[in-house]
Amino acid sequence: MSKFGGFRVARVSASDRRRQLVEAAFRVIGAEGFAAATTRRICAEAGAPVAAFHYCFASKEELFVELTEVTVSALRDAQADGVHIVGGLGPSLRETLRQWWATVEAAPEREVVLTGLTHHALHEPSLAGVAQRQYEAYHRTAAATLSSLADACGVTWSVPVAQLARMLVVVTDGVTIAWLVDRDSDAARTVLDAFAAQVATFASPS
Amino acid sequence: MSKFGGFRVARVSASDRRRQLVEAAFRVIGAEGFAAATTRRICAEAGAPVAAFHYCFASKEELFVELTEVTVSALRDAQADGVHIVGGLGPSLRETLRQWWATVEAAPEREVVLTGLTHHALHEPSLAGVAQRQYEAYHRTAAATLSSLADACGVTWSVPVAQLARMLVVVTDGVTIAWLVDRDSDAARTVLDAFAAQVATFASPS
DNA sequence: CCCGAACTTGGACAACTGTCCCAGACGCTT
């Protein structure tokens, strides 16, 4: 029996707690920025006592590593079935980018979290390699999208997919950051459409 | 006479101190990341006593505002005479981008500082507008570069310069961040060259 | 029914943070 008026203490498995804390950290960073992500703030958001933090994670950095992995793989899963075929390769690419963009505008926090995590990982020796793996995942996801797009439209890429994938990541990253700053949705869509048209020129019928 | 063995205390004017502190903050953030930019760390880097900080700045945020302005305008000044004419518009654009890229690889700290500042400003209400002005400066600089490039090569842009400028900022931003993570210089140059070629297709003889 | 493992919890720790004060030192004017 708990000491609190007969209510049972909520007992949560350590792995569930980890998930709760990771999700809470995501919400905090997304809404208030990386600097606000203190252990106490995260625990408060998760409704957990402070001591629960270090019962589940050896350190705050360990939480950040897991947060990065979870967020990146959520992004990849969402993109796995994010290919939209509309006529030829050009329109399909454009539509796929537009659909992805809709998810960004609908949930900008994810991008805020990801960019904050990247900046942080670049300077924290204990997180060395985390940012690299993060961007490798981006590139793999982009390459997969481009490949299935080409397959579905019956074309092949005339330049290495890895190169196109990097261009895709570069543009999506850049568009997102610019939009986070000035929220100019029209400009974002224009840039994305122009980019889709350019990349489409690198396809040749197979 | 100073109390330290007859050596004179270095007396620095408040405006010189401001400059010293701003430069010190730049160095600290560039080398150790935004989180390391504490008042004490900055003062130590500047060789100034801690109290000098709040003699020159009302708060740390005020330092950040000035750091942003100084860094952005240094970037703009460097880019003002950064147009390189080599044959036609296409090669000239490519060369201009490559020259700019050389400055990034030579001094990555500037980009680290700028991205950190952006992320911070996005969540600090007292810095509202700083990030916006920062990106407006980016866009103006890019538009100016594109205009003088077109002038020098005797062409006009067939789409609004503002749109091309945003594309330029998007790509340079994205390329920089990706490179900061994986330091793949070849990939960066490839993307920049491809982008230069694309933008060049938006020029028509005047 | 009881034992040990899993889990919770408030409180504590030392270190660090941004900010402020104030007595003093300096150098310019009169």
Add this chain to the structure above:
DNA sequence: AAGCGTCTGGGACAGTTGTCCAAGTTCGGG
């Protein structure tokens, strides 16, 4: 010489930070 703004710099402040502890509660298996 005397006064006065400008600048120094040590020390202090209240608050916050990441981390850890020891004592408690709960639960599944013997």
